[in-house]
Amino acid sequence: MRYTFGGDEHVFVEVDEAMSLEAFFRSLSITNAVRDSRIRGVTEICPANASFQIKFDPDVIAPDDLLRELKGLEGAGSGGAELKTRIIEMPVFYDDPWTRETLMRFRERHQDPGATDLEYTARINGYPDVPSLIAAHAGSPWFVSMVGFVAGLPFLTQMVERDKQIQAPKYLRPRTDTPKLTVGHGGCFGAIYSVRGAGGYQMFGITPMPIYDPAQEISYLRDFMILFRPGDIVKFRPVGRDEYDAAVEEVEAGRFSPLIREVDFSLAAFQADPTGTNAALLGVLHG
Template sequence: MRYTFGGDEHVFVEVDEAMSLDAFFRSLSITNAVRDSRIRGVTEICPANASFQIRFDPDLIAPDDLLGELRRLEGAGAGGGELRTRIIEMPVYYGDPWTHETLMRFRERHQDPTATDLAYTARINGYPDVPALVAAHAGSPWFVSMVGFVAGLPFLYQMVEPERQIQAPKYLRPRTDTPKLTIGHGGCFGAIYSVRGAGGYQMFGITPMPIYDPAQTISYLREFMIFFRPGDIVKFRPIGREAYDAAVAEVEAGRFCPLIREVDFSLPAFQADPAGTNAALLGVLHG
């Protein structure tokens, strides 16, 4: 691990040069240990994909003393690899009209102006058609490696063997518009756009399930405005227009309730048997 100071109030820690489930898990484990240790002077903890950053008050803890505390906690990231977390089912309307209209407005910025984002991603990943890509995208769980860049936006890592991961480049030039709650994909990462705005990820669909509500009026976001947290596991569920409209109506009426289950995740067990671990996770979700 590599430590560097960022000004007078931050320590940046690089866990690994490569992004992987191991790196995500180690970053999450160490930042959880920092939180649980309640180190005097630590004011913010921000885990990322293969790194993390700590903000501290130098009037309460000297930089070198904080560095010593962090080094002491390094072993937390190399422990048993066990995590108590949540698995969440998220409905997705793949190939929806709103992301389709948007992607058509920005075809000159895309690698293949003649194809939709779904069709392009299916082709470069060797899938015979869009339904096969959708089945692969929705068929396995996704691990939330970090939340941020835009408030409430989760980055997700597909929980399959590396050779089976969906890969897709970002747009040649970023769009100036992306619909709110778009399901996107760039590199090996998925993302859910928490708000409308610029973006460069391939657009696969849209979810009716809000994940960010600064007003905290949505029923399941009243305690905290941001839904996702690092370590969450997400399972996408394909839906059509009728189910999408019904879910939007449920959200507006305050009756929408995401399907969430508490679950134990073991990194060693997943690495030994990804398919078996995923089947067990989905069994908890629908058991």
């Protein structure tokens, strides 16, 4: 593990150079240990895909003392990778008119100006057509390995063997506009844009289900303004325009209730049998 200071108030810890579920679980285990240790002076803890960052008050704990405390917790990340978490179903309107209009406005910034983002991603991943790509995207669960960059935005790792993961480069130059709640993909990561703004991920569709509400007025976000937390599992479900519009109305009326189930996840079990683990997770979701 590599430790570096970020200014006077942060320690950045790189768990691994490669991003993987193993690296994420080690990061999560250590940051949980930091939280449970209640180290004086630690004010914020942020796990990421293959790293984590700690914010501290240097008037309460000296930087070298914090570094010594963190190094003493390295062993917390070497145990079994098991997690009590949630699986959350998210409706997605793939190839919707809003992301399509947006991507058409920015084709000069794209690798293939003559194709949509879905068409381009399907082609470079060897899928015969867009429906096949959508089926693969929605067919397996996704692991939330980080929340951030923009408030509430989840980074998602597809829960399949590495050689089966969908991969697509980001735009050659970032867009200055991306619709709120766009479901995108960049590199090997999926993402859901929590707010409208700039972005460079390939745009696949849009969800009617808000994931960030700073006013905490949306029914299922009243307890906390951000839906996702690291370790959550997401299952996308394709919907058409009618179901999308109906869900938007339900959200606005305060009646939308996401499908969320508590589940146990074992990294060892997943690595031994990804297909069987995913089937069991989906069985809990719809059981």
